[in-house]
Amino acid sequence: MKICYLPFIFLILSALTNCTPKEKSLNSGEPQAYQTVSFSEMEQQVIKHRAVEAMLWGMPAVNLDLMYQAMLRETACRDNQMLYWSGLLDWKNQTLTPNTDVIYFTPYFDTKQGGPVVLEIPPADGGAIVGTIMDAWQMPLEDIGPAGADGGKGGKYLILPPGYSGNLPSGYIVLPSLTYKGYALIRSVLKSGSEEDLAKAVEYGKRMKIYPLSQAQAPPPTVYVDAAGVLYDATIQYDIRFFESLNRIVQYEPWLERDRAMIDKLRMIGIEKGKPFAPDAERAQLLNEAAGQGFTFIDGMYKEVVKGGAFAEGSRWSFPQSIAMVFKASQEQFTDPNLYPVDARGLLFSFIFFTPKRMGEGQFYLMALVDKEGQLLDGGKTYKLNVPANAPVRQYWSATLYDLKTHALIREMSHAGRSSQSPGLQVNEDGSVDLYFGPKAPEGKESNWTPTDPKGKFEILFRFYGPLPSLFDKSWVLPDLELVD
Numbered sequence: 001m002k003i004c005y006l007p008f009i010f011l012i013l014s015a016l017t018n019c020t021p022k023e024k025s026l027n028s029g030e031p032q033a034y035q036t037v038s039f040s041e042m043e044q045q046v047i048k049h050r051a052v053e054a055m056l057w058g059m060p061a062v063n064l065d066l067m068y069q070a071m072l073r074e075t076a077c078r079d080n081q082m083l084y085w086s087g088l089l090d091w092k093n094q095t096l097t098p099n100t101d102v103i104y105f106t107p108y109f110d111t112k113q114g115g116p117v118v119l120e121i122p123p124a125d126g127g128a129i130v131g132t133i134m135d136a137w138q139m140p141l142e143d144i145g146p147a148g149a150d151g152g153k154g155g156k157y158l159i160l161p162p163g164y165s166g167n168l169p170s171g172y173i174v175l176p177s178l179t180y181k182g183y184a185l186i187r188s189v190l191k192s193g194s195e196e197d198l199a200k201a202v203e204y205g206k207r208m209k210i211y212p213l214s215q216a217q218a219p220p221p222t223v224y225v226d227a228a229g230v231l232y233d234a235t236i237q238y239d240i241r242f243f244e245s246l247n248r249i250v251q252y253e254p255w256l257e258r259d260r261a262m263i264d265k266l267r268m269i270g271i272e273k274g275k276p277f278a279p280d281a282e283r284a285q286l287l288n289e290a291a292g293q294g295f296t297f298i299d300g301m302y303k304e305v306v307k308g309g310a311f312a313e314g315s316r317w318s319f320p321q322s323i324a325m326v327f328k329a330s331q332e333q334f335t336d337p338n339l340y341p342v343d344a345r346g347l348l349f350s351f352i353f354f355t356p357k358r359m360g361e362g363q364f365y366l367m368a369l370v371d372k373e374g375q376l377l378d379g380g381k382t383y384k385l386n387v388p389a390n391a392p393v394r395q396y397w398s399a400t401l402y403d404l405k406t407h408a409l410i411r412e413m414s415h416a417g418r419s420s421q422s423p424g425l426q427v428n429e430d431g432s433v434d435l436y437f438g439p440k441a442p443e444g445k446e447s448n449w450t451p452t453d454p455k456g457k458f459e460i461l462f463r464f465y466g467p468l469p470s471l472f473d474k475s476w477v478l479p480d481l482e483l484v485d
Helices: 006-017 039-074 195-205 240-252 262-268 281-307 321-331 342-348
Strands: 082-084 102-105 108-110 117-121 128-135 140-144 155-160 173-176 181-189 209-212 224-226 363-368 383-387 393-403 417-419 433-438 449-451 458-467
Touching: 039 181, 039 240, 039 262, 039 281, 039 342, 102 195, 108 117, 140 155, 140 173, 140 181, 181 195, 240 281, 281 342, 321 342, 383 393, 417 449
Parallel strands: 082 224, 155 173, 433 449
Antiparallel strands: 082 102, 102 181, 108 181, 117 155, 117 209, 128 140, 128 181, 363 458, 383 433, 393 417, 393 458
């Protein structure tokens, strides 16, 4: 799908030039005269425009930094340790569109001080891991687990700092990184929704290790820090805090050759390597206004892209081509000299975290913002989704709800979704499953129901873990949501 940015560009140019004609001459052939603006007014308009550009460009790194800052602020976990959740996620995990049917492990690494870092993954003998190791821009270095480089045999992944020239030991899966910081998004997959299998998934995940390469001969015990029950807010902040986060990244990480064009643009909004980010009250207000405008643009672009990215002909379920383009470009480490989808990447990381190295092998996703009639999903109404029999998965499927504005789990809800592993799930005689979403459960359908906030709009992410070919050849199609009342 192609997005037309001409109206947006026209508005920007109009704002920059304040192009109100003093007079209009339709047939004289004389050029129109325009009112002029002062340099100060023009400068403010350009700063706002560049601030919005910086938001789109910096979104994936800011997204990661906000998760990292939540870890530092809310837990005792630190770099090169293992942050995890000992239970399935609830609404207190305010990250972007997380999965509530797996056990999360998210180690954050830093190679600047201690050099290369080892992440050790166990073989898939007592569990299954789906995950990806990423740099500070959430560009995938490698997938891990059965769908990753170790192929389920387990392995030692060696993450190198930028420009590393030391000797490389044998027996490692070597991952050169362009940045010092990064993280791994790791999901330990449950065999079923039982408490016993949940405990096994936690136990299996805790077999992972992370430690500096310098201590590989006698690795210290990995420190595990449990974040279950912690209000862990990493939602995108569309105000001055966005630029404070972006400044932290610019100060810590090296400039990448592909991003050198941003150096002067960031300097104009007050972000410059080696200098403090200290906007005065007037500049801070300007950046707050720009961040608000950035949200308006990103939110509008998101709705247009998702609505127009039908996965199957005529379907309201979406996997936009712009997302596929970003995945492809990042998987190739942006080596194509004619492709650098900054705007699409910024949009993507405004509602998700993580980019897989091999999309479609370990997991696949479909998104919905609207019902069968094309209306935005309203938390005050009730909807039905029929999941046909023989869903194309080796492991499980799930449908999870999120707040349309924040893209995080809807706050204060008892649960966020249902899956093929949900205990007590009612299955129809034909093998299909009817799911319900609304403020109140239909009578007798509590086990198949997910609550919504009647005061807000919501979105749904349908996950396929271990997707099968019938999903991609469209011989199995997920129906649209139907309004019940």
